[in-house]
Amino acid sequence: MNGLQELGWNVTAPQGSFFAWLKVPEGMSSQEFASTLLEKAHIMVAPGIGFGTFGEGYVRVGLLTTEERLAEAVRRISSLGIFKKHIDN
Template identity: 60%
Template sequence: MVHDFAYGAIGFAKEKPRSFLAEKGAKEVGIELYTLSKTYNMAGWRVAFAAGNAEMIEALNLLQDHLYVSLFPAIQDAAAAALIESQETVQTQNERYRARKDAFFQAAKRIGWNGSVPDGSFFAWMKVPDGYTSSRFARLLLDEAGVAVADGSGFGEFGEGYVRIGLLVSEERLVEAVNRIGNLPIFQKKC
């Protein structure tokens, strides 16, 4: 078992995301992967680690040794500092994502657009209105509202029927985007 725990530090619900390795016997059957890209804004730096089953970790080390070269030392130093220094910035960032999520979903509710409210991610998965594919709806939002979203079908068969929205800009920009979408004759406004 390989558990991707990339969003492990990002959580809005009362119960924080749970590590696979917290389960009894997990280390015997699998590993958990964690990237610093989400928690510490190190996207593209390719800094991550794995923990868990010793044999699986050894196999990863073998692949790593033969396929990749080491990271630039300054990136390694920055990653180490991120992990061992104060984690106050992680909490601050979580609160920022929570505020963005709340602002986005409140605005979406006002225009009658429903989606899955994330408990621990900075992405919103929003249902595509009847009569649209994910691709067609994403194109409409870009062309008619000037709002870029990710076509859900690009994430596999279960993504069809949805678009993914990154909650990575200010609350004001997210509300502005929803208001632009609300100006299109698509949804039944709630209030």
């Protein structure tokens, strides 16, 4: 979660779950974002819409792997340049 936050993605760590629900970038549907991650970064997430209408706007990410693999996923997401870190002046 820290790595994603450093990219500028406003995420919150799950409380007692092996899955995280992460808000998709503005202007994208959950399906579009999931497809982008799969096609361009080779990362599979579940589009929230598959869990009902309240899931739209989010993707569900499994955290059931090693920290090394999760760090690799963060690097791949970073390479897409989707999230820009906002710096306050």
